[in-house]
Amino acid sequence: MNAKVNITNRAGASFPVRRMNFDFNNVPEYWMKSSVGLTHFMTALSALFPAGEKFFIDSVRVVRNHPAIKENQELQKEISAFIGQEAMHTQEHVGFNAAAQRYGHDVDTLDKHTDTVIQTARKVFALVGKPFGITQEMVDLTATTALEHFTATIASQLLTNQNIQELMQDETMKTMWLWHAIEENEHKAVAYNVFEGVFGKGLKSYLLRTSSLVVAMITLFFVHKYFLLRLLRQDQQLNFDSIKSIYEYAYSPSKGIITGMGKEMLAYFKPGFHPNDLDSVNLLATWKAKLGF
Ligand SMILES: [Fe+2]
Numbered sequence: 001m002n003a004k005v006n007i008t009n010r011a012g013a014s015f016p017v018r019r020m021n022f023d024f025n026n027v028p029e030y031w032m033k034s035s036v037g038l039t040h041f042m043t044a045l046s047a048l049f050p051a052g053e054k055f056f057i058d059s060v061r062v063v064r065n066h067p068a069i070k071e072n073q074e075l076q077k078e079i080s081a082f083i084g085q086e087a088m089h090t091q092e093h094v095g096f097n098a099a100a101q102r103y104g105h106d107v108d109t110l111d112k113h114t115d116t117v118i119q120t121a122r123k124v125f126a127l128v129g130k131p132f133g134i135t136q137e138m139v140d141l142t143a144t145t146a147l148e149h150f151t152a153t154i155a156s157q158l159l160t161n162q163n164i165q166e167l168m169q170d171e172t173m174k175t176m177w178l179w180h181a182i183e184e185n186e187h188k189a190v191a192y193n194v195f196e197g198v199f200g201k202g203l204k205s206y207l208l209r210t211s212s213l214v215v216a217m218i219t220l221f222f223v224h225k226y227f228l229l230r231l232l233r234q235d236q237q238l239n240f241d242s243i244k245s246i247y248e249y250a251y252s253p254s255k256g257i258i259t260g261m262g263k264e265m266l267a268y269f270k271p272g273f274h275p276n277d278l279d280s281v282n283l284l285a286t287w288k289a290k291l292g293f
C-alpha cells in the first residue's frame with residue numbers, strides 16, 4: 001500500500017486513529033478504471049469532505065461538555081477518537097483534492113462552495129427552528145448525525161459492493177476509500193450517541209433527526225450533482241458516455257452504489273433506531289485484516 005500507517009489509540013476508545021500519509025503524486029488522472037465519469041463522481045464526493053468533516057467535528061465538539069454527557073467517560077473517549085479519525089480523513093482528502101487540482105480539475109472552488117452551503121444551511125435552519133425551540137447546536141448535531149448515517153451507509157457499500165472494488169484500480173485510491181469506509185463504520189454510532197445523550201429519545205428528537213436526514217439527502221444530492229457536472233463540463237467531458245457510466249455505477253438497480261444504500265438509509269426512520277442495529281462487526285474484521293490494520 002502506498003502509505004505509511006501510524007495507528008494510535010491515545011483516547012482509549014473502542015477504535016483507533018490511523019494516520020495514513022498517502023502519497024497521491026502517482027495517482028493517474030482518471031484513476032477509476034480510466035473512466036472520466038466515475039473518477040469525477042468520486043472527486044465530487046471527495047470535494048465535500050474537508051468542509052463537511054470539519055463541520056462534523058465542530059458540531060460534536062461544541063456539545064461534548066453538555067452536563068448530560070460530560071461525565072460519560074466512555075463516550076468522551078469515543079468523541080476524542082471520532083474527532084481524530086475525521087481530522088485524518090480531512091487531511092487525506094485535502095491531499096487527494098490537491099492532486100486532482102494539479103490535473104486542472106478545480107476542486108478548490110468546490111471545497112469553498114461546500115463550506116458556503118453548510119454555513120448558509122445551518123444558519124437558515126437555526127433561524128427557521130428558533131420559534132420551535134430548536135437551537136443552533138441542535139441543528140448542527142442533528143445534521144451531523146444524519147450525514148454520519150449517510151457516510152456509514154455509503155461506506156458499507158464500498159466494503160460490500162464488489163463491482164465498485166473492481167473499478168477502483170489504483171491501489172492508493174482504493175486503499176484510501178476503503179480505509180475511510182472502515183473508519184466511518186467504526187465510529188458510526190458516536191454522533192448518534194451524543195445526539196441521544198444531549199437531546200434524548202423523545203418524539204421531538206425523532207422528528208428532528210428524520211427530517212434532518214431528508215433535508216440533508218436532498219441538499220447533498222443536488223450539491224454533489226452540481227459538482228459532478230461542473231467537473232465534467234470543465235473537463236469537456238459532459239457527454240452521453242460519462243453520464244451512462246455514472247448511471248451504471250451509481251444508480252443501476254442491480255449494482256449501483258447509491259441504489260444499494262436504500263435499505264440501510266431507510267432504517268434510520270425506524271423509531272428506536274440505533275446505528276449499531278446494522279451489524280458491521282464481521283465486515284470490519286475482514287477488511288481490517290485485508291488492509292493489515
Ligand atoms: Fe470521515
Ligand SMILES: [Fe+2]
Nearest residue numbers: 086148151184
Ligand atoms: Fe464520520
